[in-house]
């Protein structure tokens with residue numbers, strides 16, 4: 042797939058863009074005129090302090106919130122007014138910061154529902170669900186990718202926090218989207234669980250056709266994975282560029298990373 | 309297993325109970341001869357189906373409708389008015405059903421599209437309003453509906469008590485039109501119940517469960533939850549209308565009390581909660597238990613009361629006076645909710661998984 046940076050967006054390549062994207066909650070502007078374009082094959086890390094508007098920016102892109110102003114454009118189509126369901130069908134995948142599962146269904150069923158959604162099996166009423174072996178086979182493959190195969194028959198609510206995070210990501214993988222939005226995927230995970238997820242994100246990068254957005258606080262993770270970093274502060278996009286450059290910039294050093302400039306750029 | 313849609317009872321006790329209810333209903337005319345037991349059996353069949361269709365909404369989709377009796381009533385009145393006005397023939401039964409079912413579907417679709425995109429509570433309020441308006445309408449349009457008195461009508465000759473399938477008896481029971489009517493009700497209810505069981509165990513049904521669990525996530529996966537909820541509402545309405553049609557055929561009568569009243573709505577709610585929401589099988593047990601209590605608890609209490617009175621016990625005769633049967637039903641309901649919050653079926657399955 043063609044996807045080198047600087048390539049002009051055509052109908053053939055995946056292209057996601059926000060223009061002056063804004064949302065106000067009462068008087069509070071949570072996302073403020075954010076204009077940014079994302080290219081396939083590029084992993085963009087979105088950083089900024091808590092409350093900066095990162096999750097809200099995701100919600101505007103994937104449709105959980107409607108913009109007060111501005112636009113979301115995807116492959117040349119204006120998605121701004123579309124409900125979340127139709128954006129998901131267009132290929133926008135989302136894993137939530139606050140784990141968001143079907144708690145009383147099993148791990149396998151959670152994944153299978155995502156597979157089913159993406160295969161368009163929405164209204165089939167007269168066939169037995171458990172007889173759809175095509176859905177089960179694909180769900181099993183995804184379970185393997187997120188290392189949850191042994192937990193297949195456990196209710197999602199009964200999983201450990203780390204496993205719930207993996208399931209959250211697994212449901213997005215099962216959608217086979219064109220855009221992956223990870224919202225702090227490793228938050229609260231124990232150290233030994235993190236590598237599985239990082240390997241997974243790295244493997245997605247290898248498929249040069251995908252757009253990957255990653256909100257992440259751990260700077261070592263950002264450094265190792267990101268091709269580009271954008272910084273949000275009070276809802277505004279305040280920095281955008283190559284990782285080394287953004288991390289070294291004074292504004293990031295002082296306000297968001299809290300590290301001494303020399304230390305960060307040396308790493 | 310094909311016919312059960314792969315959704316097994318998953319508990320030995322539950323399987324035995326369901327088999328017992330099924331066999332009792334399947335052979336009711338022979339096991340419990342007499343007109344009252346047959347009435348009770350037919351009512352259990354019809355309500356098991358009605359409650360199951362309500363469970364599709366409450367238990368599987370997580371929406372609370374108060375319009376279920378309206379759809380039940382539409383089916384009842386459809387068949388009743390066709391037979392009353394145009395004479396007792398099978399054609400009129402078919403005509404009544406062919407008018408009632410589309411009407412129920414269109415109303416359910418309209419209510420769904422109008423209110424299900426807003427909050428769930430709004431849907432509940434709209435169903436309450438529409439159902440109340442419909443009940444008022446049915447009693448006001450007395451030239452058509454017979455008002456509060458309802459309509460009594462003749463059924464096709466094959467279904468009349470005087471009709472004999474053949475001379476002679478089977479196990480001492482004459483196969484008259486009443487028995488034929490009963491089997492019409494029984495088979496229709498069974499087929500429609502199995503259809504519901506199939507629907508809740510289909511890919512569509514699993515999405516309904518997902519929506520009940522977490523509508524926000526279901527939407528994020530790409531499911532249009534308004535469409536799913538509306539479809540569930542339409543299916544539930546169609547089945548309720550079919551149950552209503554069977555009820556009219558069985559009773560040879562339709563009136564507000566037997567098809568539209570709010571007390572039927574309460575009965576449905578009680579049955580679905582006792583049996584266990586979101587299980588389908590719960591509808592069968594809930595309906596059987598509740599209707600048996602409704603019909604025999606009073607008699608049972610009467611005999612306890614008079615026995616206690618003749619034994620000279622204080623207080624007990626008054627406590628068990630047949631007029632207090634609703635009080636006891638209420639107490640039984642509270643106890644069952646307290647001890648089986650997931651209903652009988654939920655409780656039995658829980659025990660089975662632990663064992």
Ligand SMILES: Nc1ncnc2c1ncn2[C@@H]1O[C@H](COP(=O)(O)OP(=O)(O)O)[C@@H](O)[C@H]1O
Nearest residue numbers: 066070071089090091092093094095096097098
């Ligand atoms: N639905 C909402 N209603 C009101 N305020 C909100 C809502 N969602 C987010 N906010 C506010 O928007 C700001 C950005 O929040 P968020 O996007 O969650 O930050 P981040 O993900 O960067 O930590 C916060 O001040 C938050 O309180």
Ligand SMILES: [Mg+2]
Nearest residue numbers: 095096097138
């Ligand atoms: Mg956040």
